[in-house]
Amino acid sequence: MILNLFAIGLIIQLLGALVPLFIKGDKKFSALSHFTALAGVGVSFIGTLGMMIFQNAGIVGIFESPAWGVISLRFDMLALFFTAIVQLLSIPVLVYSFSYQKPYIEEGKSIRLPVFSFITLTISLQVLTIANHAILFLIFWELMAVLSYINMIFENEKPEVQKGSFVYFVATHAATFILYVFFLILHARTGSWNFSDFHLTNDGTALYYVLFALGFIGFGIKAGFMPFHFWLPKAHPVAPTYLSAFLSGVIIKLGIYGIFRVVEFLTPSDPWIGWAVLVISLISAIFGVWYALAQHDVKTLLAYHSIENIGIIGMGLGLGILGMSYGSQTVAVLGFAGALLHTLNHAIFKSQLFMGSGIIYQNLHTRNIEKMGGIVHYAPWLTAFFLIGSVAISGIPPLNGFISEFIIYNGLFQSGNLAPNYTIFMLIVVVGLALVGGLAVACFTKVNSIMFLGSKRTDFKKFNVSKAEYFSIGFPALLCIAIGLYPMPALRVVSGVIEGLGLKGFSLAHYGASFNMLPDFLPLTMIFVLLFALIGIFYGIKKFRSSRASGIRVSKAWGCAYDGLTARMQYTASSYADELNSIPANILLIKEHALVPQDIFPVRGAHFESHSEDYTEKKLVMPVYTRIIETFKKAGILNRHDIRVYIAYMLVALIAYCVIGFLWKY
Amino acid sequence: MEILSKILIYLIFIFAAPLFIGIVNKLKARLTGRIGPSIFQSYYDLRRLMRKETIYATSASFISRVSPVVSFASILFAGMILPIGFTRPLISFNGDLILFAYLLGLSRFFQILGAMDIGSSFEGMGAAREATFAVFAEPIYFFTLGSLAFIFGQTSMYEIFHSITLNDPSFLVFIAVASISVFFLMITETSRMPVDDPNTHLELTMIHEVMILDNSGQDLFLYQYSAYLKILIYATFTSNFFNPFNAQNYALGFFVYLAVMMALIACLVWVETMLGRFKMKSIPQYLLFAASIGILNLLIYSFFKR
Numbered sequence: 001m002i003l004n005l006f007a008i009g010l011i012i013q014l015l016g017a018l019v020p021l022f023i024k025g026d027k028k029f030s031a032l033s034h035f036t037a038l039a040g041v042g043v044s045f046i047g048t049l050g051m052m053i054f055q056n057a058g059i060v061g062i063f064e065s066p067a068w069g070v071i072s073l074r075f076d077m078l079a080l081f082f083t084a085i086v087q088l089l090s091i092p093v094l095v096y097s098f099s100y101q102k103p104y105i106e107e108g109k110s111i112r113l114p115v116f117s118f119i120t121l122t123i124s125l126q127v128l129t130i131a132n133h134a135i136l137f138l139i140f141w142e143l144m145a146v147l148s149y150i151n152m153i154f155e156n157e158k159p160e161v162q163k164g165s166f167v168y169f170v171a172t173h174a175a176t177f178i179l180y181v182f183f184l185i186l187h188a189r190t191g192s193w194n195f196s197d198f199h200l201t202n203d204g205t206a207l208y209y210v211l212f213a214l215g216f217i218g219f220g221i222k223a224g225f226m227p228f229h230f231w232l233p234k235a236h237p238v239a240p241t242y243l244s245a246f247l248s249g250v251i252i253k254l255g256i257y258g259i260f261r262v263v264e265f266l267t268p269s270d271p272w273i274g275w276a277v278l279v280i281s282l283i284s285a286i287f288g289v290w291y292a293l294a295q296h297d298v299k300t301l302l303a304y305h306s307i308e309n310i311g312i313i314g315m316g317l318g319l320g321i322l323g324m325s326y327g328s329q330t331v332a333v334l335g336f337a338g339a340l341l342h343t344l345n346h347a348i349f350k351s352q353l354f355m356g357s358g359i360i361y362q363n364l365h366t367r368n369i370e371k372m373g374g375i376v377h378y379a380p381w382l383t384a385f386f387l388i389g390s391v392a393i394s395g396i397p398p399l400n401g402f403i404s405e406f407i408i409y410n411g412l413f414q415s416g417n418l419a420p421n422y423t424i425f426m427l428i429v430v431v432g433l434a435l436v437g438g439l440a441v442a443c444f445t446k447v448n449s450i451m452f453l454g455s456k457r458t459d460f461k462k463f464n465v466s467k468a469e470y471f472s473i474g475f476p477a478l479l480c481i482a483i484g485l486y487p488m489p490a491l492r493v494v495s496g497v498i499e500g501l502g503l504k505g506f507s508l509a510h511y512g513a514s515f516n517m518l519p520d521f522l523p524l525t526m527i528f529v530l531l532f533a534l535i536g537i538f539y540g541i542k543k544f545r546s547s548r549a550s551g552i553r554v555s556k557a558w559g560c561a562y563d564g565l566t567a568r569m570q571y572t573a574s575s576y577a578d579e580l581n582s583i584p585a586n587i588l589l590i591k592e593h594a595l596v597p598q599d600i601f602p603v604r605g606a607h608f609e610s611h612s613e614d615y616t617e618k619k620l621v622m623p624v625y626t627r628i629i630e631t632f633k634k635a636g637i638l639n640r641h642d643i644r645v646y647i648a649y650m651l652v653a654l655i656a657y658c659v660i661g662f663l664w665k666y
Numbered sequence: 667m668e669i670l671s672k673i674l675i676y677l678i679f680i681f682a683a684p685l686f687i688g689i690v691n692k693l694k695a696r697l698t699g700r701i702g703p704s705i706f707q708s709y710y711d712l713r714r715l716m717r718k719e720t721i722y723a724t725s726a727s728f729i730s731r732v733s734p735v736v737s738f739a740s741i742l743f744a745g746m747i748l749p750i751g752f753t754r755p756l757i758s759f760n761g762d763l764i765l766f767a768y769l770l771g772l773s774r775f776f777q778i779l780g781a782m783d784i785g786s787s788f789e790g791m792g793a794a795r796e797a798t799f800a801v802f803a804e805p806i807y808f809f810t811l812g813s814l815a816f817i818f819g820q821t822s823m824y825e826i827f828h829s830i831t832l833n834d835p836s837f838l839v840f841i842a843v844a845s846i847s848v849f850f851l852m853i854t855e856t857s858r859m860p861v862d863d864p865n866t867h868l869e870l871t872m873i874h875e876v877m878i879l880d881n882s883g884q885d886l887f888l889y890q891y892s893a894y895l896k897i898l899i900y901a902t903f904t905s906n907f908f909n910p911f912n913a914q915n916y917a918l919g920f921f922v923y924l925a926v927m928m929a930l931i932a933c934l935v936w937v938e939t940m941l942g943r944f945k946m947k948s949i950p951q952y953l954l955f956a957a958s959i960g961i962l963n964l965l966i967y968s969f970f971k972r
Contacts, residue, residue: 373785376727383727387779396772397765409764416816423816424964427809431957434767434808438801441771445778445797454785455725523759527743534739535732542735542884546720550883557723557786558880560869571782571790579798583950 002050009044017119034098045087074132077500083129096472097242121147134183145172154240164238171231178218198265215262223255226284230617236303241358249351274322281314289439294612309346333514334411342404349392352476356386374456378463388477390444398528400483589613683894684708693935720883725785733780734888740773751923781877792876802953809960827906850956852900859938
């Protein structure tokens with residue numbers, strides 16, 4: 001019954017993708033396709049929630065294929081959780097996409113392919129999460145890569161778009177290739193293609209560790225852990241904003257989904273696997289946020305913040321693996337719960353922040369935060385919503401980012417007695433997480449204050465925010481407040497996911513056993529409600545007193561009695577972050593270009609700019625890439641412009657394969 | 667009945683907050699050979715601010731109007747988590763040491779936003795410094811209190827402070843080390859002398875004072891009161907390390923609390939009189955030093971435990 005609801009929703013979405021293609025007029029097309037898809041996503045989301053709450057459908061076979069056995073879908077709690085994230089975030093992003101396309105339709109740009117591919121992208125993601133068959137999973141994984149690439153080259157006339165999206169294309173295909181190998185080895189070991197049959201235990205052979213590494217790297221490239229993150233800051237800024245929001249909010253979370261699946265398949269029982277994940281994540285978190293602090297392009301900055309938050313999620317994961325390997329249920333539950341909840345939270349606020357930055361981009365046509373400012377006087381509500389997202393992503397109470405970080409902190413504090421000397425290691429991890437929190441506060445105060453506050457640095461006459469755009473950033477903001485004030489439902493869902501993981505050594509006796517291991521959130525909820533109430537009361541008193549008793553006046557800002565402050569004299573983002581960025585300057589690769597007067601007279605065109613480059617990309621990836629390109633250029637002598645030569649190549653290759661196979665058999 | 671007594675104690679605590687600074691300022695003046703203001707001077711200042719007109723800059727938005735309130739409220743809640751010398755705090759649950767740090771973070775977040783809202787570079791400078799030093803201050807807190815949390819296996823402040831007993835010699839070392847680094851933290855967070863001079867009159871050299879440059883009247887009242895509360899909260903935090911009497915005896919606990927407060931005031935006054943301000947560039951080093959002595963606790967612990 002509920003499964004049918006889910007399926008009907010998917011069918012409606014597919015109709016929303018296909019039927020409007022036969023309609024004349026881009027305006028009608030866009031409206032129809034977006035809102036049909038929206039309705040479909042809504043119906044599917046209700047189905048998903050129903051399956052999560054009442055009972056899931058288990059494994060549903062679709063059809064039997066001659067070569068690969070039964071192709072089936074699997075509705076377990078983990079799959080449903082990520083499907084729910086996809087569908088929940090599709091709602092505001094689809095609304096935003098609708099409003100994003102409007103100016104382009106008026107320009108006369110063809111938007112049929114992007115819209116079509118975006119809706120099919122959402123569908124493919126929903127199927128991807130519930131696929132139980134490795135081949136089906138990989139097909140949809142590829143579809144995801146290709147469709148998001150088609151969306152990414154939306155403004156394909158710009159050279160940076162071509163470059164950035166190509167990096168994404170290459171990275172995602174490298175990841176897919178690694179996953180091919182991963183699933184093939186799994187198939188060889190278990191003799192099945194189904195996710196539900198992949199259960200290996202650590203047999204101490206090297207192959208097991210190779211498998212874990214393959215799975216972690218393959219999915220980790222998609223998720224964006226630190227050494228494999230190089231495509232994120234390239235791809236996010238060039239993508240159209242609705243896709244950036246989706247990419248950061250949802251698509252990289254599927255990498256996390258994959259890593260959860262890897263943990264489920266392999267049930268790691270080695271502490272050092274947990275430590276490896278934990279250390280990689282800690283590095284991702286700290287340097288991700290530090291790189292973010294050095295950026296001026298708002299979308300690049302948010303992309304680096306995604307890396308930071310993926311790092312925090314990974315810390316929860318690593319902690320969970322550690323708990324599993326030492327047989328400590330509490331630590332495992334806390335770690336996994338923190339990771340899962342932070343996945344949901346990050347999907348919510350990151351897509352919201354991206355959409356907020358997109359609204360600004362559409363009005364000001366710049367992504368450089370040094371050129372913004374003063375937006376608060378034109379769009380106060382936009383500022384308020386963006387502020388809510390910023391407070392949430394910095395992990396500050398009373399919003400949802402704090403809840404998940406609180407769980408991870410609790411897990412870290414619990415894990416001190418797992419093994420001797422763990423107190424010291426874990427203390428360092430705790431301090432690392434605290435440092436990330438402090439840096440995130442520094443970064444988001446920078447973003448908010450430079451983008452929205454003060455007086456405007458570029459002259460814009462009007463600032464339009466449509467109702468659809470307000471909905472698309474207001475809806476996630478409300479979710480942030482809701483989960484922050486009352487996290488119990490989300491925590492119930494998350495604990496259900498953990499119980500459904502089917503991990504060995506998890507003899508959780510009854511439903512809700514893992515929920516009871518989570519920290520008690522009742523005092524927190526109480527405090528947050530009181531905090532909101534107190535803020536309201538104080539604000540009321542202040543307003544009343546200042547209007548009645550003492551009075552209010554507006555005057556110019558203090559400038560040491562100098563009365564001619566201009567917008568150019570405001571503090572800039574680079575100055576704001578300068579002192580913090582000077583500490584790891586060697587890693588951030590900060591380059592400064594300045595033309596300053598050497599003489600006593602001013603020079604024309606004096607300027608100063610600094611920007612940071614990605615260490616991984618510049619020092620590790622690009623040298624290898626150029627080396628490969630050069631090698632293949634040398635192989636250009638094989639390139640004869642004659643089809644017969646190519647046929648000969650194919651024949652030679654085929655004969656070689658046959659010979660090898662023959663020798664292999666006999 | 668118990669909750670009423672807790673609330674009463676907390677109200678007294680809130681009310682006494684400006685007195686701490688008043689005593690510090692008076693003693694500082696006496697030590698430098700001046701008579702100095704009355705110890706109730708901060709109360710007079712607050713009363714004056716209450717009556718003054720509130721002036722907003724032309725470039726200020728609703729952020730300026732909201733942020734003092736948010737900042738003040740979050741500091742109030744942070745104080746509720748803290749055990750005051752000898753009582754069980756108003757709010758105590760597992761993990762409240764994390765909430766304490768993050769509530770102070772919330773107050774800082776809005777203070778910085780309120781400063782940046784004006785759009786003048788003075789506030790920008792102050793806010794940038796505040797954000798920078800806060801990044802280094804967070805690890806200090808987590809190194810000291812976190813190490814104790816790991817040692818005692820507790821994550822609630824009350825439990826941690828009441829696990830410190832006198833029957834183990836190593837705990838005396840904890841007290842010494844932790845109180846030193848928390849004292850450093852206190853100086854940083856409350857913008858006292860070696861880091862920031864509260865009495866300076868050059869905007870370029872201020873940190874905290876320059877952030878509230880454009881606030882006046884009610885807003886300034888709230889900011890000042892938050893600053894007074896913050897310093898008393900940190901002082902109480904430090905004094906809790908010296909409370910191994912396990913809180914059964916109120917009178918004794920109270921006496922210890924007051925004695926430690928006096929000692930802290932003496933330390934603060936001495937430091938502020940004897941030292942000048944550090945260079946801005948050297949403050950991170952000073953903070954990292956404080957953080958690194960925090961980890962000493964754990965090393966000592968593993969040494970004694972064996």
